[in-house]
Amino acid sequence: MPLPDALKGQLSIPAISAPMFLCSGPDLVVETCRSGVIGSFPALNQRTTEGYRDWLKDIQKRLDVIRQQAGNPVAPFAVNLVVHRSNPRLEADLAVTVEQKVPIVITSLGANDKVVEAVHAYGGLVFHDVINIRHARKAVEAGVDGIIAVCSGAGGHASTLSAFALVPEIRQIFAGTIILGGALSTGRHIAVARMLGADLAYIGTRFLATRECLAPEAQKEMICASQASDIMYTPAISGVDGNFLRDSIRAAGIDPDDLTKPEGYNFGTSEVKAWKTVWAAGQGVGSIVDVPGAADLCRRLGEEYRTAIAETATWT
Template sequence: MTDATWSRNEDHLPAALRGLRIPLIASPLFIISVPELVIAQCKAGIIGAFPALNARETEGEPPLLEAWLKQITEELDRHNQENPDRPAAPFAVNQIVHRSNTRLERDLEICTRWKVPVWITSLGARPEVNEAAHSCGGVVLHDVINNRFAKKAIEKGADGLVAVAAGAGGHAGQQSPFALIREIRSWFDGPLALSGAIATGESLLAARAMGADFGYAGSPFIATHEANAQSEYKDMIVESGAEDIVYSSLFTGVWGNYLKKSVSRAGMDPDNLPTADASSMNFGSGSSKPKAWKEIWGSGQGIGAVTEVCSTADLVDRFDREYRAAGARLAAEFTG
């Protein structure tokens, strides 16, 4: 199968979400997603993303978010001028819309001024956030763990959805991706990404086959050279598999997936963890995770496919090869 036969129907997608090398969005990772990683992801042809709250300056300093957006925008513009036949993909900024995020209003103003092309919203759907994004031509994707939240997000003005299914890293839902995507697609025909163990080109193709427009992958990018993660964290991703993941609400008040080895290293039994409720979640300091849990590392169930620490470019190359090979195998089955 030649490249010419690979064409996706993107008519229903906003312009910012069209023309990617492969239909993949890199999820915004707390602490880990920094400009170097985002720039590498976009240059590799996929949407790179970071949480606005990752850009934290000390008191009295100018907003670091402003400096990051300037760095990313200028570097991608430079790349596009030098590579007109291979332009970078757009980037996304994740906004935590939880009421405890005291920076939200300031960060919305900065992102609006820099005309961020893709906005990913989490932990609350608020019309004023969507309006801010739309005022500068941005596209809003809201992450949800069930169909009820999906409908609320669209009703409040989001353009698209990220369906966070079982197996996703960090804050994750419990529903099967098969069920979640089908329920959403029964009424919504706009942009839809699937999160949950998307770590290979085959899983990306499966997401597309189920009806998602994009895969949404985070954990594999932790084990890249550009990721702002400790070397021990990267090595633990490489050494672990799906059985090494624990699902717990203890660390943030919201259920999520974490590496068992990091829990054990903190002196706790990963198989006997107490629970916490959402009232303990507080983003006033930039993260809902108390400092006591800073060495508890998030990860999705797909990391068995991660066998080495590599560059972001090499990782996207792998996704691309696997995606095309899997598609060719299935195409042969249906046309042979």
């Protein structure tokens, strides 16, 4: 299974801490990268492009210090850029991304060959998230290095397709890196992703419940108390189908059984307000019962992953 040369020897486990809107920040990115897991954050988590540049410089500086001191692999980090006409900051944020030479760019809501060309020009990688094979074909045409299969059960915007269906279909048309997301919360889940044919696991909700995450404590507590049956799949929060905590919808004063889909998709104040009061989460919440530090979580995932791989080696 293919892994870009830039990632070989840099990871302790084949995993990415997925970019989480309003929740991923520099501390979470640095701690996951320190532990050999790709850390990431959405550019829009900073309110301005200048603030985005400041975060990039801070992360780069801290990781450079760690690389000089650590004997273990320090993973590269990634930034999520929303490639959609309703994102007014795309052009400015892309310019800063190129200026700071972000190692990995994760694009969402639109496969844009111009973005791919700009990132490739300085040697960066582009991974694009998709929810179906049609979107995957567009990503292949745009020249991306990796395709993220955001399958059923993933937090936030997600597909209804099973990983057992989508990953093999993507592999039929794409020889590059495949990343699998969707209800992955443990090291055993990472091993399953690899056995299914993915090169990397894409883990979001599990990293929501970490000390470094920017999510409010109430959100972390709700995640730890929830089961898969507490996750609601609806387009009514952002205009795009996604998975959210039903109790957070109710706590926001909205009847989860009487929702109206908003008109269009907006990355302005209304979008931020919606995600602040209604919390995204994946169906893997039932495997989450604590709020560790990100480094401790990465170590745990690594131990679980290696145990699962060793166990499969004994099968006959």
